Amino acid sequence: MGTLRDLQFALQTKIEELRQRDALIDELELELDSKDDLISQLQGELDRLRELGTQSNPQRTKRQAISAEPTGLDPNQLTHVTLTNYSKSEESRELIQKALLENDFMKHLEASQILTIMDCMYPTTLAQGCCVIQEGDDGSTVYVLEEGSVDVTKGEQKLCTIEPGKVFGELAILYNCTRTATVTALTDIKLWAIDRQGFQTIMMRTGLLKHSNYMEFLRSVPSFKTLTEDVLSKVADVLEETHYSDGDYIIRQGATGDTFFIISEGQVRVTQQKSASEEPVFLSTLSRGDWFGEQALKGSGRNLIFRVIILILTILVKI
Ligand code: CMP
DSSP states (O other): OOOHHHHHHHHHHHHHHHHHHHHHHHHHHHHHHHHHHHHHHHHHHHHHHHHHHSOOOOOOOOOOOOTTOOOSOOGGGGGGSOOOOOOOOHHHHHHHHHHHHHSTTTTTSOHHHHHHHHHHOEEEEEOTTOEEEOTTSBOOEEEEEEESOEEEEETTEEEEEEOTTOEESOHHHHSOOBOSSEEEESSOEEEEEEEHHHHHHHHHHHHHHHHHHHHHHHHHOGGGTTSOHHHHHHHHHHEEEEEEOTTOOSSOTTSOOOEEEEEEESOEEEEEOSSTTSOOEEEEEEOTTOEEOGGGGGOOSHHHHHHOEEEEEEEOOOO
């Protein structure tokens, strides 16, 4: 275990790197905002011209936050958004959950998020030939196909046919971009849908609650008592929780370290092997609130910001 001073220094360095990254993101956001404004102006111009001769286009809505983006909101502030549950048969519930878990972009969501998204999905139907999603539009809905099939096309090119049990329309919502392809009903179709607001509320509530739980944990660690709320909050931002079973190795002697660990539950045994022919020697036992792997925080370089993941451990290691 290093000294608290070492840890504070390493944390400050990381925080500075994160601050610089945030500043860069802010700059890029500003640039995007000005581009959005320009697009709005041009769109307005275009609409005005269209009104003169043809039908007008719907106004482009302003770019919204990425759904999983952290926010400074208090978790309680999101409680006013009412999430409505829609009843479903057991088959439909299974179909939706399986579809979400099989989707490359959604399968990493937490089990509770998958369940809540499933509960909030509402049924909708469309006739054969209808355009479900138009490439280039702002996306507002994620779908799971329950019956029928749809074609996915980009420009003139057909990308694929989607059959029941698949998610589509997730990219524009998850990545806050315009629709990447057009989706057309090949038959009459039955869909389950969730709108952007419901989706984002589920993502943010989970993220904020997690952050608040991590803050509570970090505040309870005696060694971190002198760290400011701001520092703790930055740590909580990058904290991830992982579980080890009794007897698992967490770090092997000699391996390159890229993770800093704080123990949340359980105990960890630290041993050292002096040479290949000798048995490992017991050094110490670490428990809740202790940390290790702090060397990982001392490296430098931009990539490290993303590689340094701080983990809360729930370890069941018998000593
Ligand atoms: P989104 O961009 O929101 O709207 C169009 C949807 O089509 C997109 O999300 C994906 O769900 C789907 N899509 C886009 N490209 C492909 C592809 N190459 N294969 C399958 N589905 C796609």
